[in-house]
Amino acid sequence: MKNLAKLLWEALPRYPGQAVSRNNIKFQHKSPSMTFQVRHQSAVTGKRIIITGGLGQIGQRLAAHLRAKYGQESVLLTDVKKPTKEVLKDGPYEYADILDYNQLKRLVVNHGADWLIHFSALLSAVGEQNVPLAVKVNINGLHNILNIANDFGLRLFVPSTIGAFGVDSPKNPTPDFCIQRPKTIYGVAKVHAELMGEYYKERFGLDFRSLRYPGIISADLQLGGGTTDYAVMMFYHALTSGHFTCGLRPDTRMPMMHIDDCITSTLKFMETPEEKLKQRVYNISAMSFTPQEISDEIKKYIPEFQVTYKGNPLLQGIADSWPDVFEDVNARRDWGHYHHYDITRLAEFMMDNFKQQLDLDSSHQRVLS
Numbered sequence: 001m002k003n004l005a006k007l008l009w010e011a012l013p014r015y016p017g018q019a020v021s022r023n024n025i026k027f028q029h030k031s032p033s034m035t036f037q038v039r040h041q042s043a044v045t046g047k048r049i050i051i052t053g054g055l056g057q058i059g060q061r062l063a064a065h066l067r068a069k070y071g072q073e074s075v076l077l078t079d080v081k082k083p084t085k086e087v088l089k090d091g092p093y094e095y096a097d098i099l100d101y102n103q104l105k106r107l108v109v110n111h112g113a114d115w116l117i118h119f120s121a122l123l124s125a126v127g128e129q130n131v132p133l134a135v136k137v138n139i140n141g142l143h144n145i146l147n148i149a150n151d152f153g154l155r156l157f158v159p160s161t162i163g164a165f166g167v168d169s170p171k172n173p174t175p176d177f178c179i180q181r182p183k184t185i186y187g188v189a190k191v192h193a194e195l196m197g198e199y200y201k202e203r204f205g206l207d208f209r210s211l212r213y214p215g216i217i218s219a220d221l222q223l224g225g226g227t228t229d230y231a232v233m234m235f236y237h238a239l240t241s242g243h244f245t246c247g248l249r250p251d252t253r254m255p256m257m258h259i260d261d262c263i264t265s266t267l268k269f270m271e272t273p274e275e276k277l278k279q280r281v282y283n284i285s286a287m288s289f290t291p292q293e294i295s296d297e298i299k300k301y302i303p304e305f306q307v308t309y310k311g312n313p314l315l316q317g318i319a320d321s322w323p324d325v326f327e328d329v330n331a332r333r334d335w336g337h338y339h340h341y342d343i344t345r346l347a348e349f350m351m352d353n354f355k356q357q358l359d360l361d362s363s364h365q366r367v368l369s
C-alpha cells in the first residue's frame, strides 16, 4: 500500500504549494491515511497565504502580522473593495469576488497558496438588512471557498462568532458544545460554515479550522456593521463630541476582544500541528462588558463624557440573543490561547490610539489651511 501511495503521489500533477486536486476525493474513498500523508506534506512546507475580505477590520491587521513573519509577498490580500495606496504599498492585492469560483481558482494557482483565510462576510446588523445578499456571500460564497480549499489541499480558516449561538444556548458561560439555534442570517450562515467545515474534514480530510470570535475591538472607523461595533464608536465619539447615542440598553453584556489578541490567537491556531487539535471549532474569549461598563472606563479619561441610550430594536434583539460570557477552556488547553487585554488595558489602548489619529488629522488640517 505504501508503494502504491508513493507511485500515485509522484504521478499527480502539481505546481508550487499545491498538494492535490480533485483526485483527493477519490483518494479519500480508497485510503484516508494516504490523503493525510499528501496533505501533511503541503501543510508543513507551505507558507503562501490568501486572505479573502482582506480589506475589512481584521484582514489588513492579520496580513501585517503574517507578512512580518513569512515575508511581504507570501500574503495575497483580496477583496471587492478598491484598495488605498497604503494597502498597495504594503504587499500584493487582487480584486476577487468570492462568488466567482474560477477567479478564486486562478488566484490560488497563481499564488501557489497553502493557506486560505476566509474573512469575506456581511456582519450581523448589515446581514439582517439585506438577507438575500447575506445568503449569497455568507453561504454560497463559503461553498466556493470550501471547494477551492478541498480541491487544492489548502489549510482553511473560517472565523465563526458569538453570533453562532441563540436564545436557547447557555448564556453565562457559553461552552463550545451546546444548542446552537441563532436567529440572524449571519448566525445561521456561521453554524452552516462550522458544520460544513467539520463535514469536509471528516469526509475529505480538509484541514478546516475555525475560531468563534467575540466582538473585535480596534481603533478603526471602517467597520463592517456588526452589533458589537458600538464599543468602538463610543471611544471615537467620546474624543470628538463628548457624547454618544448607544443603540443598546446600558446592561447589554457581550464577549469582546482586543484585535491584537484575536490576531495572535488566530496565527497560533493556524500554526498548531493538526494532531494537537481535538476539535475543529473553538470558542476564544478575553473579556465581557456592557455599554455602561465601557463608558465608565472612558469616563476615567473624560469625566464629562455622556451616553444617551436609545434602543435600536434590531441591534437589541440580536445582542439579547447572544452569549453574555464565552467559555474557552478547550482553546487554552489544546493549543494555548491566551489574552493580554482586559477592559482597562483595552480602554487605555483605544484612548491613546484614537487620540493619536485625531491629533494627526488636526495637524494635517492645520498644514492644509
Ligand SMILES: NC(=O)c1ccc[n+]([C@@H]2O[C@H](COP(=O)([O-])OP(=O)(O)OC[C@H]3O[C@@H](n4cnc5c(N)ncnc54)[C@H](O)[C@@H]3O)[C@@H](O)[C@H]2O)c1
Pocket (backbone or CB within 6 Å): 052, 053, 054, 055, 056, 057, 058, 059, 078, 079, 080, 081, 096, 097, 098, 099, 118, 119, 120, 121, 122, 123, 137, 141, 159, 160, 161, 162, 212, 213, 214, 215, 216, 217, 222, 223, 224, 225, 226, 228
Ligand atoms: N469584527 C468582528 O467583531 C468579528 C467577530 C466575529 C467574527 N468575525 C468574522 O471575521 C471575519 C472578518 O470580519 P471583519 O470585521 O473584518 O469584517 P468586515 O465587514 O470589516 O470585512 C468583510 C470584508 O468582506 C468583503 N466582502 C463582502 N462581499 C464580498 C465578496 N462577494 N467577495 C469578496 N469579499 C467580499 C467586504 O468588502 C469587507 O471588506 C468575518 O467572517 C466575520 O464574520 C468578525
Ligand SMILES: C[C@@H](O)[C@H](N)C(=O)O
Pocket (backbone or CB within 6 Å): 123, 124, 125, 160, 161, 162, 163, 186, 213, 214, 215, 216, 225, 226, 227, 228, 229
Ligand atoms: C460579533 C461579531 O460576529 C460581529 N462583530 C457582529 O457584531 O456582527
